[in-house]
Amino acid sequence: MGLATPAIVRAQAAWRPTRAVRLIVPAAPGGSNDIVGRIIAESAGQILGQPIIIDNRAGAGSVIGSEAAARSAPDGYTLLINSSLATVPAMVSRMPYNTLTDFEGVAVAGFSPHLLVVNPRVEARTAQEFVALLRASPGRFNYASAGLGSGPHIGGLLFMSRMNVEAETVHYRGGGPGIAAMVSGEAHFGTPTMASAIGQVRGGALRALAVLSDQRSPALPDVPNATEAGIPGVVHEEFFPIVAPKGTPPEAVAAMGTAFRQAIQQSAARLNELTGVAPRAGFETNAQVMALVRDGIDSYTRILRAAGVQPE
Template identity: 50%
Template sequence: MLNRRAALAAPLALAATPALVTPGLAQPAWRPDRPIRVIIPHAPGGGTDVVTRVLAEAVGTALGQPLVIENRTGGAAGLVGTDLVAKSAPDGYTILVNSSAQAITPALVSRMPYHAVNDFAGIGIIGFAPHVVVVNPNVPARTFQELLALLRANPGRYNLASGGIGSAIHLAGEILRASANVDFQIVQYRGGGPSMLAVLSGEAQMSTPDIPAASSVVRAGSARPLVIAAAERSPAMPDVPTSAEAGLPEFIAEIWFPVLAPARTPPAVLATLSAAFQTAIEQNKRRLTELAVQVRPNFTTSDQVMNYIRAQTERSVALLRAAGVQPE
């Protein structure tokens, strides 16, 4: 088994990472003639849902057809919705916007109904956002150091609300538990939105959502942010210290939002979809920045998107095995 600390230090940024694929076609040959179905395999209110809806209108305008968004939850980390897209016709009319769960789920589910890489074609990655540790305001910890002290003094007493087995929140929670060497219960909810509601109600004391999912409740004062799992502060939460500033530099976790089509989708279709998402990202870059979503360049092919997913899947396996988590 890999050394826990070594695994946590494993390539957290395995490649400088993508914005969206923009293949070199001056005028893509394919244009949709009916609405595009977009499957989000996570609950409404989570980071993936928020980011997708920010872009949806602009993507539809660029394509000349609207996006019809469906939240298809169920199974570990959105297995149901992701499997639906994997088995859909490769014609461009059913696509997936997922989270880092695309690469995490294979590390946690022993019998996958689809292959996270081979059954998909890359359209792009919208961007990347760090996770943040938030607590219910009634938790007697005003800083991250105070939270760690509380957890160490009360092993197993506190609950962390996760967005489901294999979700990005789950992985962030496991990284926190392993890097800080603290003991708490991870309680699985059916998506990022429900997990945040559990924290707001006090049913769970803390969570590790991505910043897009946490921003609104933090602004409202309904949850207290203690630390950002990143090396640099976020413009969305400029007063919240980073994990390095808080004395735990190994606690690094970010969510990313891949846009995928079924495998064997024609290159011309991928090019049109990719160009539309790129246009939408450029038009909404300010809004994405407000949500702490960083757009990263230098992805130009579907293969590069899928290679990133493959590498992140390997990293997730290493991290979770080092934390003692086995697939079920």
């Protein structure tokens, strides 16, 4: 047993990148994947001894960037971070890639609840007041989605279904543009990721009515959780899987996994402070990462079908 461990370590450490690694973010700059990806990439690049370059590929609710990753050479030099990896298959009927068979799991950057936020000019100080406003004025308000099948899209559908309210959906090319639309007043409300909205909430550009979780978040301790806010059942959490194209050599997947998990731990305090994202143990292998994605697909599919939403 004592001789096997160093051998395993040497085998995993045998692969090292000799040039820059590309981390595809399938959304515009400023969204949660972009922010989390940049924080982790900085530390991971230092650990690996090569820079990790962010490649923003926005469009189609993350499908364009994810397809680009799936079709990339499986040589260890392309990775994808996508918190919508498990939500999109529950929403999109014709996928140009197979989420569960076209990727290898590398790591999970962390978990974070979504928020219910409104533009400050919206005349509601609480979630219950906002629900009453929506019921009194059907068709008056719109909400910002980060694209078809994105976490903010599903969060909005979940909120409207559970609260029996209606609003027009406006799809933007990622979380960043959706946040900008809410700040400007072009969109009235949304259920963005905490990572993409926390700065605007703290600065007063957006008003947070609830954290869509069963608990309050240490990152926004004054914002009530879903039950406290009077919207029980509107619980929506995202996670950030990092994956590589299927066929990437196991030694490259292992080396990347080790580097990114170390980078995630090193960046944990910064991630939580800037984005409300917190890492969790238990995702040390390809199988564990992909099992989380599979379970997410199943969960989101059940939520959406129960809400009467069919794939488009």
